[in-house]
Amino acid sequence: MGICFSTTKVSGSNSNTPSTTANNHQHHRPGRDCTSSKPATTTTTTTTSSSSSSSNKSTKQRGSHYNHHKTKESHRNDQKRNIPLIIKNSSKRPGGIIPCGKRADFGYDKDFNNRYTIGKLLGHGQFGYTYVAIDRSNGDRVAVKKIEKNKMVLPIAVEDVKREVKILKALAGHENVVQFHNSFEDDSFVYIVMELCEGGELLDRILSKKDSRYTEKDAAIIVRQMLKVAAQCHLHGLVHRDMKPENFLFKSPKEDSPLKATDFGLSDFIRPGKKFQDIVGSAYYVAPEVLKRKSGPESDVWSIGVITYILLCGRRPFWDKTEDGIFKEVLRNKPDFRRKPWPSTSNAAKDFVKKLLVKDPRARLTAAQALSHPWVREGGEASEIPLDISVLYNMRQFVTYSRLKQFALRALASTLDEEELADLRDQFDAIDVDKNGSISLEEMRQALAKDLPWKMKDSRVLEILQAIDSNTDGLVDFSEFVAATLHVHQLEEHNSEMWQQRSHAAFEKFDVDRDGFITTEELKMHTGLRGSMDLLLEEADIDKDGKISLSEFRRLLRTASMSSRNVTSSSVNRG
Incomplete structure (x- = not known):
């Protein structure tokens, strides 16, 4: 998705409440992994507490978001513009500047233009653009992320591109991950060729539903696919770190289209027993331990718990008018299961969501455990459950x-x-x-x-x-x-x-x-x-x-x- 940097700073005496002031040197990410054919334009924005507050004046009641009386486009604007939170400490990452006139060599194939024909623009980010392209050998349509080398002046930006390619290769073949085809480069650009998904984002499907809600059966199908991605990532020592409805695409517009995880630009590998100490993700979906700077694979499961809550009731479980307020909600409060439709929701569904939204990551279900839960398991096969x-x-x-x-x-x-x-x-x-x-x-x-x-x-x-x-x-x-x-x-x-x-x-x-x-x-x-x-x-x-x-x-x-x-x-x- 679009890369947003926050300049808000959480106030208060709670030592665990994070400071989220972006550094003057913004962390460079190579732009949106936009493999969806739905036209989109993403921009880099800076959001402050005051702007977040003023832009949310019409949503004062806690949790009243997706089903508030707004247009669909207004909801999308809220989702993309307000409360972004994408922060990453780069103090321990490669520093320095790539010498002027010298562009990084990635070691990728050099014959992109011989193999693909670039088509229409799908979207753009800070460092490049994503297009539809045609494979000359068989006529297949693919998505190509085209990243400008001259904008990757820091080694950290180069490492980010290399890591994203490594991640896509590691997850190749998984039915619920956007498939990686190949990576190329020439003197000016890096090209990442991926599967083209033409069914749009999960966020759009949510907003198209009555009251922005899924039925329990349909929600379980969606959640099962997300959990399978998380479980596979974690076996590879990988944490996605930005699981949200915008980062899941449908392969086709069909109602039963498979869901595909995308945008691994914030993902990272973690060594056994170690924790991430940086704050990264999107505020509505960020886990408590991320804000405490001690996070690992469990944070992906929390994010899926937030998405599940939204799918079932059309509201976010943690909400406030400012980023500061959202953080405090995540750290201190429990989701509301008293308002409609929760009283009429099955006990199994409520039990599932509660066990994913446990604040202590040690007590939270793992992704593989969640796949064994009766609410998700119904209709699924035991063979679908990966090793935990x-x-x-x-x-x-x-x-x-x-x-x-x-x-x-x-x-x-x-x-x-x-x-x-x-x-x-x-x-x-x-x-x-x-x-x-x-x-x-x-x-x-x-x-x-x-x-x-x-x-x-x-x-x-x-x-x-x-x-x-x-x-x-x-x-x-x-x-x-x-x-x-x-x-x-x-x-x-x-x-x-x-x-x-x-x-x-x-x-x-x-x-x-x-x-x-x-x-x-x-x-x-x-x-x-x-x-x-x-x-x-x-x-x-x-x-x-x-x-x-x-x-x-x-x-x-x-x-x-x-x-x-x-x-x-x-x-x-x-x-």
Whole structure:
């Protein structure tokens, strides 16, 4: 989409509320990834708090946006002009100026003009234009982003183009991503050739609906496609970072046209265990952790949650007249599920949206988990559910936990029912390729290899399998798999009462005499380990009274969750 830079600054005493003042040196992006054949013109704009406020005077009621009495074009103008928020810290990115008269060499093919004929203009951004083009070899229509080299005077702009091409190549073949065909260059331009989508933006479809709302069934179809893109991105160590209705295009004008993700200009790769510290995206869809400068793949899921809310009710879940106000809404308030049409919306739909709009990213559903949710799953196939990057992460983490944490997680896993484990059953089935009810070393190796950024060594795969394999038969069954892949923060966040019951039931598997404490003798009875239990007990015995209370046991479970701090090898008790 058009690249907008904000000059607003959030006020207030909240230390987590971000400053969003754009630097004098604006971050260069190569313009809109405009693969839609719908005519469009995008511009670089600067928005201030005062202009945002004045331009929204007619929308004072919180959340009354898409179904406010305005024209469709007015809605589009609001969407594109107001509250933009696209900011990126470039202090750690390549600096300097490309010497005058020297243009970057990208190493791309040089025969664009021999292979394609440029047609009508589709749109333009800061650095170039997007056109319809004809493939001379077969007459196919494609979209071509034509980027001017003489405007890429900073190495950061060159790196952005190279990264976008790398991302499109990495996602090539995914049915819900705009397909990349090739990249070319000559002395003056870079050309990125992509699939042409002629069905327009998701935003336009929303605005064309009665009350700007989709039916639940149709909304679920849309959301499923977005989640599949996010899950695939995350397996590649990639975060889209700007998921919004304008960045999803329909392949054709048909009602059942597939949806295609586009505009990866703000996307970036992230190393395992790391967080983005910059603020980037669009204000209506930005996740709380982005504003706190500690974001990762979970922020894409939040954005999809916002889009889902809009699809189902025609209003944004977080809104204010200014960018400052939107940020405060996102950080502090919960979406409104009391106004129409929510009372008549299914419980499954509301549950789904609430689990995506959880402010704590550790407790938020992952993209793959969301695909297993009954509301999205209905009508979809289990085979459509990709591997969950967080499940692979949890398996890697499990081997680093002390023996006591591993035993505690196994006890907790045994208290959960099939409904609570539906998403993990999907993941287990995805890894169990031969469908014999257990995961072999080779199947474990194949699964972990799909976490592309990690590049795990075979020796580590065997170590992980042996840690999960509690009965030492050389295979991982479903109960062992669950213990290693549970999301403890989600269990606690989504249903606190159930968490209390489940964690207490797990505690009582150790507390044989039901006196409210786990002793060293009870640890020996439960674990079957020989020798002293003192080291095992000390890890959870916070008050050093020689026994483990229920609260200490729950704390142990929490620190064994997906987003806990890494446990160093020196603290691992392999007993």
